[in-house]
Amino acid sequence: xxxxxxxxxxxxxxxxxxxxxxxxxxxxxxxxxxxxxxxxxxxxxxxxxxxxxxxxxxxxxxxxxxxxxxxxxxxxxxxxxxxxxxxxxxxxxxxxxxxxxxxxxxxxxxxxxxxxxxxxxxxxxxxxxxxxxxxxxxxxxxxxxxxxxxxxxxxxxxxxxxxxxxxxxxxxxxxxxxxxxxxxxxxxxxxxxxxxxxxxxxxxxxxxxxxxxxxxxxxxxxxxxxxxxxxxxxxxxxxxxxxxxxxxxxxxxxxxxxxxxxxxxxxxxxxxxxxxxxxxxxxxxxxxxxxxxxxxxxxxxxxxxxxxxxxxxxxxxxxxxxxxxxxxxxxxxxxxxxxxxxxxxxxxxxxxxxxxxxxxxxxxxxxxxxxxxxxxxxxxxxxxxxxxxx
Amino acid sequence: xxxxxxxxxxxxxxxxxxxxxxxxxxxxxxxxxxxxxxxxxxxxxxxxxxxxxxxxxxxxxxxxxxxxxxxxxxxxxxxxxxxxxxxxxxxxxxxxxxxxxxxxxxxxxxxxxxxxxxxxxxxxxxxxxxxxxxxxxxxxxxxxxxxxxxxxxxxxxxxxxxxxxxxxxxxxxxxxxxxxxxxxxxxxxxxxxxxxxxxxxxxxxxxxxxxxxxxxxxxxxxxxxxxxxxxxxxxxxxxxxxxxxxxxxxxxxxxxxxxxxxxxxxxxxxxxxx
Numbered sequence: 001x002x003x004x005x006x007x008x009x010x011x012x013x014x015x016x017x018x019x020x021x022x023x024x025x026x027x028x029x030x031x032x033x034x035x036x037x038x039x040x041x042x043x044x045x046x047x048x049x050x051x052x053x054x055x056x057x058x059x060x061x062x063x064x065x066x067x068x069x070x071x072x073x074x075x076x077x078x079x080x081x082x083x084x085x086x087x088x089x090x091x092x093x094x095x096x097x098x099x100x101x102x103x104x105x106x107x108x109x110x111x112x113x114x115x116x117x118x119x120x121x122x123x124x125x126x127x128x129x130x131x132x133x134x135x136x137x138x139x140x141x142x143x144x145x146x147x148x149x150x151x152x153x154x155x156x157x158x159x160x161x162x163x164x165x166x167x168x169x170x171x172x173x174x175x176x177x178x179x180x181x182x183x184x185x186x187x188x189x190x191x192x193x194x195x196x197x198x199x200x201x202x203x204x205x206x207x208x209x210x211x212x213x214x215x216x217x218x219x220x221x222x223x224x225x226x227x228x229x230x231x232x233x234x235x236x237x238x239x240x241x242x243x244x245x246x247x248x249x250x251x252x253x254x255x256x257x258x259x260x261x262x263x264x265x266x267x268x269x270x271x272x273x274x275x276x277x278x279x280x281x282x283x284x285x286x287x288x289x290x291x292x293x294x295x296x297x298x299x300x301x302x303x304x305x306x307x308x309x310x311x312x313x314x315x316x317x318x319x320x321x322x323x324x325x326x327x328x329x330x331x332x333x334x335x336x337x338x339x340x341x342x343x344x345x346x347x348x349x350x351x352x353x354x355x356x357x358x359x360x361x362x363x364x365x366x367x368x369x370x371x372x373x374x375x376x377x378x379x380x381x382x383x384x385x386x387x388x389x390x
Numbered sequence: 391x392x393x394x395x396x397x398x399x400x401x402x403x404x405x406x407x408x409x410x411x412x413x414x415x416x417x418x419x420x421x422x423x424x425x426x427x428x429x430x431x432x433x434x435x436x437x438x439x440x441x442x443x444x445x446x447x448x449x450x451x452x453x454x455x456x457x458x459x460x461x462x463x464x465x466x467x468x469x470x471x472x473x474x475x476x477x478x479x480x481x482x483x484x485x486x487x488x489x490x491x492x493x494x495x496x497x498x499x500x501x502x503x504x505x506x507x508x509x510x511x512x513x514x515x516x517x518x519x520x521x522x523x524x525x526x527x528x529x530x531x532x533x534x535x536x537x538x539x540x541x542x543x544x545x546x547x548x549x550x551x552x553x554x555x556x557x558x559x560x561x562x563x564x565x566x567x568x569x570x571x572x573x574x575x576x577x578x579x580x581x582x583x584x585x586x587x588x589x590x591x592x593x594x595x596x597x598x599x600x601x602x603x604x605x606x607x608x609x610x611x612x613x614x615x616x617x618x619x620x621x622x623x624x625x626x627x628x629x630x631x632x633x634x635x636x637x638x639x640x641x642x643x644x645x646x647x648x649x650x651x652x653x654x655x656x657x658x659x660x661x662x663x664x
Contacts, residue, residue, distance in 0.1 A: 257512055258521045260501075264509055267498035274460070274496045275510030276481030285521060334500035 022328040022335070026343040033347060037354040049357045064231055066353060074323070074349035075242035076304070078342070079297040081320040082242075082249050083161075083290030085341040088324055089253075090286050091266040091333025092168060092175035096182035097294040097320055100160045101313025102190035104298035108153030109199045109308035112206040115142035124200040124307075126193070146205035150299060157295020158288050160186055165287030169280035183317065190310040200307040210303035214240045238300045242345075245293070250338040262286055266333025322369065323348050325376045332384065407622065408436030410469075411606050412457070412488075412575055417466035419452055426452040428630045430466070434575070437604045439597070441617040444627035444650055450610050453627065454577055457608075458490045459483045471574055481510065487574030491564045491581055503548035504534040507567050537570030540603075541596045558589025565596050576600065577608045582616065594620060614643045626650055633659050 037049050052063040080097045087094045110126040115137040117123070125137035160182060167178040193199075215233045216224055223229050233240060253259035261282045264272040273279050297316075302308040327344025329336025351372065355365045412434050419427040427449045434440050442450045456463040459477035468475050470486060477483040480490070490496075497506050508530045514523040534548055543562040545555075552560055561581055568576045578597075582590040597620050600607055611617050617624060618638065626634040626649040634649040634656045648654045 252522060255524055255527075256519070256522045257514055257525060260505060260509075260512060260525060263500060264498045264505075267500040268496070271496040271498050272509065274480050274492065276479075276484065277510045282521075334498070 023337060023340045023343060026326070026328050026340055026347070030343055030347050030350065033350055033354075037350065037357065041354075041358055044358055049354060060227075060231075066357070068232075068236060070346075070349040070353045071239045072236060073352060074345040075236075075238040076297050076301050077316050077319045077348075078242045078323060078345040079238070079245055079300070080294050080316055081323040081341050081345055082245055082338060083293035084317070084320040085324045085327075085329050085336060085338060086249070086253070086262055086286050087175070087290045088321070088329050088331060089262050089266045089333060089336055090283060091269065092283070092287070093321070093331070094161075094164065094179045094287065094290050095176065095317050096160065096164060096179040096186055097290065097297075098313040098316035098318070099183045099186035099190065100157055100291055100294040101298040101301065101316055102310055103160065103186040103193075104153050104156045104295040105302045105308040105312045106190045106193040106199055106310055107156050108149045108295070108299055109202065109302045110193070111141070111144055111152050112146070112149035112202040112302070113137065113142050113199070114201050114203050115139060117201045122201050124198060126199055143203060146203065146209065149202075149206060150209075153295045153299040154292050155295075157291040157293070157298070159291070161288040161291020161294070162284060164291065165284030168287065169283040187310070190312075193310070196310055198307050198309045202303065202306060206303055207306060208303075210237050210300045211235055212237055238304065241296075241300060245296075246338055246342050253338055258282075258285070263334055266335075268334075318373075319348070322373045322376075325373060325380070328380070330380050330384065331377055332380075405435060407438040408604070410434070411436045411471055413469040414453075414457065415467045415469070417453070417456055417468065418464045419456055419461065420464045425630050427456065427463075430627075430632050432625060432632065434606055434608060436606055437601075438623065439601055439607045439609060439621040441621040441624045442608060442610045442627060443612070443617060443624055443646060447629075448627040448650075449630040450627050451579060452630070454490065454579055454608070454610065457483070458488055458577065484571075484573075489568035489571060489573035489576050491561070491568065491576070491578040497552050497560060497564060499553040500551055502551050503538075503545060503563055503566075504530040506552060506563055507534050507537065507570050511571075533570060534566075537566045540570075540599075541566050542599050543592075543596060556589065557585050558592055561585060561589065561593050562596065565593065573605070575606050575608070577610075579610045580612065581609070582611070582613065590616075614646065617646075618643065628652055628655075631659065635659075 034050065038051075041047065041049050048063065050063055050067060051061055053061055080101070084094050084097060113122055113125050115122055115125070121136045122142070125142065127138040127141040128135040129138040130136075164175075164179050164182050167173055167181075168175050171178075213229065213234045214237045216229050253262065261272065261277050264275070264277060265279055265282060269279060294313075298308075298313065301312060323344040324336065324341045325331065325344070326347050327336065327340035327342070329340060329344075348369075351369065352365055355362070355368070410433050412432075414430055414432045417427060417430040417432070418425070430449070430453055432453070442453065444450050452461075455461040456466075457468060458480050459482060460480050468477075470488070475483075475486065477486065484490075498509060501509070504527070513526040513529045513533070515526050516524040531548070538545060538548070541562070543566050545559055545562065552563065555563070565576075565578070565581065581597075582593050585593065594616060597607065597609070601620070607621075609617070609621060622638055624634075624636045624638065624641065624646055625632055626636070626646065628650065633652075634646075634654075636646065636649075645654075649656070
């Protein structure tokens with residue numbers, strides 16, 4: 001055998017065992033997928049999906065209208081997926097995030113309402129009190145500073161995640177069961193909160209959360225006149241939040257003790273425990289953060305839609321899991337990254353948007369979406385087996 | 391003081407292998423009615439390498455689990471490095487200086503070498519951030535290389551994840567962990583059981599390096615040649631009891647086997663042994 005033996009006792013360096021980042025594969029898949037859609041679209045629809053060479057409508061060869069829609073579509077679920085990614089990396093799963101979105105949407109929105117709409121009492125208000133024999137929105141619970149609904153929303157999300165985490169860490173029940181219970185209960189809370197009625201008419205500040213231009217505010221309006229500010233970022237706050245949170249959690253997962261312990265638990269829980277990591281506390285923390293992100297997604301969703309409905313966030317958990325899995329996060333834990341999930345979210349967006357662009361019915365979307373999720377898991381299993389065989 | 395009973399750590403102790411570092415007295419562990427470990431009196435000196443041998447289920451691993459506080463003993467005392475100890479868990483034992491290379495490798499497959507060496511005791515900056523304090527990769531990497539050098543372990547690329555390494559390399563990483571943290575006592579539970587010939591030789595070389603450095607070692611092994619090659623003393627367990635305490639020079643393989651199988655028991659351990 002032609003081996004280069006380095007060191008004593010035959011510890012060999014094998015070039016083939018060098019690791020090629022998995023995110024690169026996902027990125028290539030994204031490019032290939034775009035290419036595929038463009039190719040089919042060229043013959044079927046006769047125009048490009050992401051490019052617009054003819055009209056130069058937005059001052060660029062990109063079809064900004066479609067790209068904006070794609071990004072907007074994926075960013076709210078993408079925020080949930082950032083938390084789900086961390087949960088899956090611990091070797092767990094979170095089925096509750098969609099319902100937590102519904103529950104948080106209802107409760108947070110109730111604190112974000114205006115007392116009056118066009119001079120009349122807000123008919124969609126939740127907190128009512130009797131004034132002169134009439135039920136009107138309770139004055140001190142309406143027109144609150146925007147921080148109130150935000151904090152309420154985040155706390156509801158954290159609480160839901162905390163309960164998940166405590167059950168998983170301290171009773172030893174499988175994450176699947178614990179979060180399944182939360183999924184049902186949280187949806188129940190969402191329906192009970194206003195007996196199924198929508199909650200609507202938020203304050204302007206709250207509306208601006210999703211519909212304003214966050215980046216313009218953050219840069220003190222210095223770049224208000226720029227093309228990017230006007231064409232790319234205006235009204236794209238969910239996407240801006242998604243990117244900012246992705247960068248934040250990328251750093252946290254790669255460079256902090258929280259991230260390292262999250263990977264360690266998913267990689268070998270016993271080893272983590274024997275190394276002195278407080279596995280239970282770490283799990284509670286991870287689920288609580290996932291809950292918080294779901295809560296934040298709910299805030300953006302209600303702000304975007306100007307209303308909260310108890311059915312909001314339905315099967316978002318599966319979409320979020322799909323984004324993570326497509327992005328190379330291994331369901332057996334320990335492997336994957338925030339970057340992967342962001343790429344997974346983009347693939348997800350391209351698929352959804354691509355089907356619309358090819359003028360295919362939405363049914364096909366769902367059929368294919370399911371196949372892609374299963375395919376991604378099969379691919380992961382296969383890769384894992386290959387890695388352990390060599 | 392119970393400590394005085396050992397006599398091994400008295401100031402005028404001039405034993406060539408140095409003072410006693412660990413001593414167990416009447417160490418006992420029941421699982422319900424089953425006596426997995428019964429009345430184990432054991433000691434090891436600072437420069438000594440001791441092998442623990444015995445059949446499967448003889449109590450070797452149970453003994454180690456009590457020492458490292460992976461389990462809590464039923465009764466008996468453990469004296470380590472100058473004091474009686476009651477470790478609450480393996481982390482505390484490790485902090486006190488007892489490093490264990492477990493039979494099932496306690497490594498996280500998806501992390502690289504420095505990550506595994508420093509798992510649970512990472513070097514961090516920005517410590518005010520609590521659980522989000524920042525990892526100091528640079529310092530951990532430097533210390534890792536230092537530790538690998540000390541044990542003469544050569545791993546081509548320490549940034550590779552453990553998953554991509556051979557069994558021998560994994561074992562070396564696990565062992566290098568002990569060297570990196572200046573442990574006072576190293577325990578290895580069958581470190582070469584799953585390794586090939588070359589890899590076993592590598593691990594044995596590391597053990598010799600530890601011996602030269604005067605680091606004490608408890609080695610659990612089934613490999614008679616290895617034991618005879620590497621250690622100063624052999625302690626044989628059978629059915630949860632110590633049945634022999636043999637200096638290497640005064641015994642041979644056949645002799646040890648007769649103690650393991652139950653053909654013989656040293657007179658001082660006759661009580662209760664079967």
